[in-house]
Amino acid sequence: MSLEEFYKELSYINASRENRMKYANMVLNDMGLFPKLIDILFMVDDKVSSRAAWVFEFVCAKYIYAIVPYLETFTKNINKIHLDSSVRPVSKVCEFITKEYYSKNPNTIKNTLSPQHKERIIEACFDWMISDQKVAPKVYAMESLFLYGRDNDWIHPELTQILEQDFQKQSAAFKARAKRTLLKIKKSNARSLKKS
Structure with missing residues (x-):
């Protein structure tokens, strides 16, 4: 075809x-x-x-591995997506990629997602968090950023600040997810402090 x-x-x-x-x-x-x-x-x-x-x-x-040969193209262009009905599914796919990358099982995404790919996904997620998006893309971005924050110590403080600033202006669904994410960040930080 x-x-x-x-x-x-x-x-x-x-x-x-x-x-x-x-x-x-x-x-x-x-x-x-x-x-x-x-x-x-x-x-x-x-x-x-x-x-x-x-x-x-x-x-x-x-089948998340379909994206593997196209990670470069995908991550280079995600910031161009702007129609509401496109942003939601694309942000969801970013979450799929991130969850696969942080999964406990060895997989192809772990081997092929480069630091540059991660950087572009992180940037897109922060853009969705601070721009005027619907709740779903923000929720998917929140989850991805929480996971990337495990390896990048600057992400959790930035994400926390955005979630706390936006909290009062957002919907009940956003608030519920933001509370959960803030709690996970707190627990993650407490674990890091114990280790050090």
């Missing part, structure tokens, strides 16, 4: 879970479509890019 044909195919997607899954399965059954999916995802001003983002999230949820 050519890029144009796949683009046309994606333009038929609606927001239903079944529909997104149908197209994700199409990609999972023909991984030759994955680079085309990424190309369409980064047509950032086009509404079809959001549909590609929905499918991209579902593909990565099922």
Whole structure:
């Protein structure tokens, strides 16, 4: 299937879970479509890019290693994503990548996620935290930043400051997650102090 044909195919997607899954399965059954999916995802001003983002999230949820050969392209371009309906799935995929990187089991993401890739994901997550985003991308960014903060001692203080500043202005869902994250940061800091 050519890029144009796949683009046309994606333009038929609606927001239903079944529909997104149908197209994700199409990609999972023909991984030759994955680079085309990424190309369409980064047509950032086009509404079809959001549909590609929905499918991209579902593909990565099922098989996160599909992203491995495209980590450079993905991390270089995530900061260009700006449509609300694209930001949420892309921030979710960043969380998938981060969780896989910090998983206890050896895996390909641990071996291929470079310091530069991590830096770009961290930067995108902080951008989502401080910009006018909906709750979901902020929650996914919060989780990713908490994990990256284990290895980067500057992240937890920055994240804590943002969460405490935004707390009163945000929704109940944000507040609940922020409380949980602040508690995890406190526990993590206490463990670090014990070790030293």
